[in-house]
Amino acid sequence: MTDHDVPLDFGDPADLDTLRRELRAWLAEHPLPRRRHGEPMAEFLHRWHRQLHSGGWVGLDVPERYGGRGLTALHQVAVSDELGACRAPGVPRIGYLAHALLEFCSEEQRARLLPRMLSGDDVWCQGFSEPGAGSDLAGMSTYARRSADGGHYLVNGQKLWTSYAQYSDYCLLLARTDRAAPAHSSITAFALPLNRAGVTVRPLRAANGDDEFCELFLDDVRVAVDERVGAEGDGWPLAMTTVNYERNALDTGHLSKYGLLLERLRRQLREHRGALPDGLVSAVGRCVVDYQVLVAHARRRTAERLAGRAAGPESSVDKLLMTRAEQRLYETALAVLPEELHRDGGAVYGEYLYSRAASVYGGTSQIQRNIIAKRLLHLSSAS
Ligand SMILES: Cc1cc2nc3c(=O)[nH]c(=O)nc-3n(C[C@H](O)[C@H](O)[C@H](O)COP(=O)(O)OP(=O)(O)OC[C@H]3O[C@@H](n4cnc5c(N)ncnc54)[C@H](O)[C@@H]3O)c2cc1C
The missing domain is CATH 1.20.140.10 (Butyryl-CoA Dehydrogenase, subunit A, domain 3)
Structure with missing residues (x-):
């Protein structure tokens, strides 16, 4: 296999072949970034994300009205394939979160959140796992209590292994909203801005020297009802959509x-x-x-x-x-x-x-x- 052979050539339809050639030409003019000495991996990947987005190479299968290119999964596969073949860092790992937002957000949230996610203006992380709830995700104890007037939630709890939370603007957060209801129907998702009062992010260093993981502490964090993603109780199906794409x-x-x-x-x-x-x-x-x-x-x-x-x-x-x-x-x-x-x-x-x-x-x-x-x-x- 040479640097320009790719494993997933589908006997590509003409427009896909054109797309592959456009990407190769663009890559020739926009050399791959090099990780600077001491540069955190997340910052390096973010620079690459912005560079790819500036060329129109992020979110190929996301509708244009949400900042994507409105093409198909096959186009996205071809881009990923080409980038791997020239040893570029992969496409930003946001596809699975974007799919969850596309499926569960309101129209207003999709239009507001997705274009900034795709461009890298907002960096997102995934706040699912907890110290006592990784494999047994449904057993999570982070709790979002609805205020008496119904206008907001107060969230308390702890998340763990939240990748790159310290570099993120938003967290797709899961919390329980009803302690009495069965576990799978009492989890709710939120698009939580991480600069909110009561949020503390503490990075952990891994064996490879990277500071990917974080602990995320939530202490009386006020979250508006329109920051909820989907209805109360939609958190479990949203989590399954996310991990199925992941x-x-x-x-x-x-x-x-x-x-x-x-x-x-x-x-x-x-x-x-x-x-x-x-x-x-x-x-x-x-x-x-x-x-x-x-x-x-x-x-x-x-x-x-x-x-x-x-x-x-x-x-x-x-x-x-x-x-x-x-x-x-x-x-x-x-x-x-x-x-x-x-x-x-x-x-x-x-x-x-x-x-x-x-x-x-x-x-x-x-x-x-x-x-x-x-x-x-x-x-x-x-x-
Ligand atoms: C590189 C990396 C990045 C991550 N990024 C994120 C992130 O961004 N956001 C996030 O929310 N989480 C993230 N995670 C967390 C990850 O999803 C959890 O580590 C994983 O779900 C396992 O949970 P746990 O670590 O609590 O292990 P546990 O659930 O405590 O499991 C311990 C062991 O018991 C086994 N086990 C548990 N239950 C069963 C069962 N029913 N049957 C058989 N065996 C069982 C498990 O297989 C495992 O071997 C990340 C993890 C890694 C390694």
């Missing part, structure tokens, strides 16, 4: 990157076949199979999206496949190319470390298996 195989930029890394592994095998243990040859073989399965899967999901089918519980299958492919690939890369540990400031090692988190973020692998068992295979918990 787990979906459609962020194809990572596939192009896997393809490039895989090609380096194959080259190494060809050139040093005799010096490498047989176990490594089979490990690379397994990575090739994982990669081909993922490509086939991403094609299938793209076709489904084009046919108007929303992401559903089958995204859990994608998430498991992506996790396995990514973790095996980086483990194998470190064994086959040990010098990669230190090249480019240890970039591949950093990706290896981050790949370990794939079996946790967006819902752990055990939880994905539970979802597949219950919702796709309809197995009861006793079987």
